[in-house]
Each structure stands twice: as C-alpha cells, then as structure tokens.
Amino acid sequence: MSREPRREQLLNAADRVIQREGPGASMNAIAAEAGITKPILYRHFGDRNGLIGALTERHTSGLLAAVRAALAEPLERRDRVEHVLDTYLAGIEARPQVYRLLTHPEPGDPGGAGNALAPALRQIAEEITRAVQSQVDLGADRDLLAEAWGRGITGMVLAAGDWWLESRPCSRTRMVQALADLLWGRLAAAADLPTAVLPTAPVEPPAPAAG
Amino acid sequence: MSREPRREQLLNAADRVIQREGPGASMNAIAAEAGITKPILYRHFGDRNGLIGALTERHTSGLLAAVRAALAEPLERRDRVEHVLDTYLAGIEARPQVYRLLTHPEPGDPGGAGNALAPALRQIAEEITRAVQSQVDLGADRDLLAEAWGRGITGMVLAAGDWWLESRPCSRTRMVQALADLLWGRLAAAADLPTAVLPTAPVEPPAPAAG
DNA sequence: ACCGGGGTGTTACCTCGGGTAACATCGTCG
DNA sequence: CGACGATGTTACCCGAGGTAACACCCCGGT
Numbered sequence: 001m002s003r004e005p006r007r008e009q010l011l012n013a014a015d016r017v018i019q020r021e022g023p024g025a026s027m028n029a030i031a032a033e034a035g036i037t038k039p040i041l042y043r044h045f046g047d048r049n050g051l052i053g054a055l056t057e058r059h060t061s062g063l064l065a066a067v068r069a070a071l072a073e074p075l076e077r078r079d080r081v082e083h084v085l086d087t088y089l090a091g092i093e094a095r096p097q098v099y100r101l102l103t104h105p106e107p108g109d110p111g112g113a114g115n116a117l118a119p120a121l122r123q124i125a126e127e128i129t130r131a132v133q134s135q136v137d138l139g140a141d142r143d144l145l146a147e148a149w150g151r152g153i154t155g156m157v158l159a160a161g162d163w164w165l166e167s168r169p170c171s172r173t174r175m176v177q178a179l180a181d182l183l184w185g186r187l188a189a190a191a192d193l194p195t196a197v198l199p200t201a202p203v204e205p206p207a208p209a210a211g
Numbered sequence: 212m213s214r215e216p217r218r219e220q221l222l223n224a225a226d227r228v229i230q231r232e233g234p235g236a237s238m239n240a241i242a243a244e245a246g247i248t249k250p251i252l253y254r255h256f257g258d259r260n261g262l263i264g265a266l267t268e269r270h271t272s273g274l275l276a277a278v279r280a281a282l283a284e285p286l287e288r289r290d291r292v293e294h295v296l297d298t299y300l301a302g303i304e305a306r307p308q309v310y311r312l313l314t315h316p317e318p319g320d321p322g323g324a325g326n327a328l329a330p331a332l333r334q335i336a337e338e339i340t341r342a343v344q345s346q347v348d349l350g351a352d353r354d355l356l357a358e359a360w361g362r363g364i365t366g367m368v369l370a371a372g373d374w375w376l377e378s379r380p381c382s383r384t385r386m387v388q389a390l391a392d393l394l395w396g397r398l399a400a401a402a403d404l405p406t407a408v409l410p411t412a413p414v415e416p417p418a419p420a421a422g
Numbered sequence: 423a424c425c426g427g428g429g430t431g432t433t434a435c436c437t438c439g440g441g442t443a444a445c446a447t448c449g450t451c452g
Numbered sequence: 453c454g455a456c457g458a459t460g461t462t463a464c465c466c467g468a469g470g471t472a473a474c475a476c477c478c479c480g481g482t
Binding site: 026027028038039042047048 | 472
C-alpha cells in the first residue's frame with residue numbers, strides 16, 4: 001500500500017478520536033484508534049502539528065471554500081453577509097469537535113506570537129478582507145479598514161458561534177440575524193432606554209493589580 | 212511571614228517570568244524566578260490553574276474595572292463605545308504578555324467546553340451584555356441580542372486587538388475608529404465598488420474533504 | 423533464488439512539564 | 453520546652469510528545 005491511502009486511513013482514525021475526545025486527544029489515543037502505535041504516526045506526519053495540520057487542511061478546504069463561495073454570491077450585501085454567517089455556523093454545527101480543532105489555536109508556538117485566530121480562521125479573515133476591499137467603497141482607509149474588519153468579523157463570529165454552539169440559545173437563523181444586525185449598526189441605531197440608575201454590578205474597589 | 216504577602220511575592224515572580232517568556236512559562240521557571248522550587252508554588256496555588264487563576268484575577272480586576280467604568284461613562288453612545296475600545300486596547304498594549312495570558316484560554320479543560328473566550332474575556336462580555344441590556348432599546352429580542360452581541364463584540368475586539376498588537380498597522384486611535392465604524396454599520400452604509408471581475412484568489416478545486 | 427528497498431509494524435527508551443511524598447528547618451507562641 | 457505553621461529541600465511519579473533500533477512482508481530487479 002503506497003503512502004497516500006495509508007495517510008488517509010490514519011487521518012480518518014484521528015478524525016474519529018477527535019470527534020469523540022476533542023482536540024486534546026493524545027497521539028497514543030489516535031494511534032490506538034488506528035490500531036497501531038505512535039512511531040507510525042510520526043513517520044507519516046513528523047510531529048503532532050503535522051498531524052493536526054493535515055487534519056485541519058482537510059476540513060479547512062471545505063469550510064474555506066464554502067465561505068469563499070458565500071462571499072462571492074451575487075446577492076444584496078446584507079443577504080450575502082447573512083449567507084456567509086450562516087455558512088460558518090452551519091459548518092461548526094455539523095462537526096463541533098472537529099471545528100473546535102480548526103478554530104482554536106494551539107497553545108504551542110512558543111517562539112511565535114499568540115495569535116487569537118487559528119490558521120484556518122486567519123484564512124477566512126483574509127477572504128473577508130479581500131471581499132471587503134474589492135466590493136465595498138471605503139475611501140482612503142480601505143486597506144486598513146478591510147483588514148481590521150476581516151479580523152474583527154472573524155473573531156466576532158468565532159466567539160459568538162462558540163457561545164451559540166454551547167448554549168444553543170436560539171435557532172441558527174436567528175443567530176445569523178443577530179450578528180448581521182450587529183454588523184448593520186443596529187447597536188448604533190437603537191434608541192436609548194429611559195435611563196434608570198444603571199446598577200451595573202457590585203463594583204469592588206479596583207485592586208491596584210501590582211506594578 | 213503570614214501567607215498572603217508571600218503569595219504576592221510569588222505572584223510577582225510569576226508575573227515577571229510571564230512578562231519575559233510568555234504564557235507558556237513552566238512552573239519550574241516560575242519557581243526559579245522566585246528563588247525557590249516547585250512544591251512551594253503548589254502549596255500556595257494548588258496547581259498551575261490555581262497560579263494562573265490568581266495571576267489573572269489580579270490583572271483582570273484592573274482591566275475589567277476599567278472596561279466597566281468606560282461602559283458607565285456618561286457619554287454619547289458612540290463616544291462611550293470608542294472609550295471602551297480604547298480602554299481595552301490600551302490594556303493589552305501596556306503588558307502584552309500578561310494580557311495574552313488573560314485573553315487566551317488554556318488548552319486544558321478537557322472535560323469542559325472549548326470556549327473561545329477566556330474567563331477574563333467572558334466577564335467583559337457579560338459587562339457588555341449588561342450594558343446593552345440596560346442602556347439600549349432593542350425590543351423583544353433584547354436578551355438574546357445583548358448576549359450574542361456581548362460575546363460577538365468581545366471576540367471581535369480580541370481578534371482585532373491581537374492583530375493590531377502584533378502588526379501595529381496604525382495608531383491606537385485609528386484602530387478604535389476602525390472598530391467603532393464597523394459597529395456603527397459603516398460596512399452596511401458604504402457604497403458598492405464598481406464591480407470589476409472580482410478575482411478573489413487562486414481558487415483550488417475544492418477537495419472533497421472526506422466524509 | 424536472492425537481495426534490496428519501501429512499506430508495515432513493534433518495544434523500549436528519552437525528555438520535559440505538571441504534580442506529589444517525605445523529610446528538614448526556622449521562628450513564634452503558650 | 454514543645455507544638456504549630458510557615459519555610460524550604462530532594463527525589464520521585466505520571467503522562468505526553470518524540471525517537472532509536474529492530475523486525476516483518478512484499479515486490480520487483482538481477
């Protein structure tokens with residue numbers, strides 16, 4: 001059996017384990033699921049990052065392509081945005097564990113930076129950036145705004161999506177509406193509430209927090 | 212020397228190490244920095260999470276109090292939002308390593324869920340939720356929108372802030388503007404660009420991504 | 423028939439980090 | 453003095469990532 005098919009089998013096993021145990025699954029566990037032992041995994045993937053990387057690439061391509069397609073859809077802008085949001089939420093809804101793996105950066109990377117966005121999400125952020133740059137007239141600040149918004153929107157959907165996945169406070173459709181409304185400036189447009197006394201929360205005296 | 216002051220010293224040492232080495236700093240390293248050995252750390256904090264927890268609480272209180280205060284500021288809504296954004300960005304700018312620790316959830320938590328938001332950020336999200344609920348008239352969907360937006364906005368600022376910290380594409384003020392503009396629906400309001408051919412990116416044939 | 427290479431697999435080991443057990447010391451209070 | 457509560461130590465365990473060394477199996481070439 002040549003290399004590639006075997007790789008696929010191993011990735012399938014890893015997929016199963018992660019679907020069952022979450023992204024923290026150990027190499028031993030994955031090897032066991034595949035009915036083999038660690039060194040083989042390492043032969044195929046180099047190290048854990050290699051495995052995870054291969055795994056994420058498989059799934060990323062799907063999600064990324066879907067988002068990309070949604071971004072290019074010939075719709076009214078609001079509809080297009082909703083379509084993108086729905087695409088993402090549908091993706092994480094379908095295989096939560098796998099998408100957690102995709103969407104949550106690994107703690108390693110000690111030399112590098114502590115990016116908030118995992119590679120897969122960074123790619124999505126770039127797609128959004130490109131789409132904004134090429135489709136929306138933002139004047140001189142175009143590049144800066146597009147990039148900041150790409151990251152920001154991605155992070156927004158990540159956090160909100162995670163919350164939604166876990167507590168399922170509403171249907172996907174409603175969630176899409178809520179997020180689109182936010183991006184549509186509904187926060188800005190809404191009226192003030194008749195200001196009561198605003199008791200936000202019990203405020204402890206702010207400890208100095210060291211120096 | 213009674214317990215508390217010693218704890219503070221140890222936390223200070225931990226702080227120093229993390230400021231220097233980042234959130235991945237080992238217990239050994241922290242102990243060494245404090246001039247002692249591991250067991251003492253464990254006596255005081257139980258386990259790593261305990262240490263990290265104590266550390267984050269110290270700093271969280273500062274950031275959280277600042278954000279809370281910003282949220283309660285008697286300003287025009289847009290100004291208030293900008294004030295909050297600026298507060299957060301100023302916070303992470305001041306002590307990047309420490310705030311990375313605060314803002315990036317630890318990989319552990321195997322039994323629990325894969326929250327995108329670290330505890331400190333979840334608290335901020337809750338503050339935002341409360342502020343929106345109590346200050347903005349959103350009709351029947353109030354609770355859902357406020358909570359979704361709380362998470363979403365927090366995630367947005369987290370991701371965008373991280374990016375800004377690392378690549379410093381502009382001044383803090385400009386970044387605040389960019390994010391506030393996003394929340395203010397500038398994406399929705401801007402005109403379409405004269406649609407060229409939209410060459411988004413080299414699109415590889417979407418691999419089936421397994422089944 | 424033989425050998426070599428590329429695949430399969432194994433056991434046993436290393437390192438490092440979190441976490442613990444057991445033991446020794448110092449100062450203070452009754 | 454003795455006990456207690458803090459200080460500290462060395463030495464160890466465990467699990468996870470990662471590697472070394474070895475063995476098998478098949479297939480194709482000479």
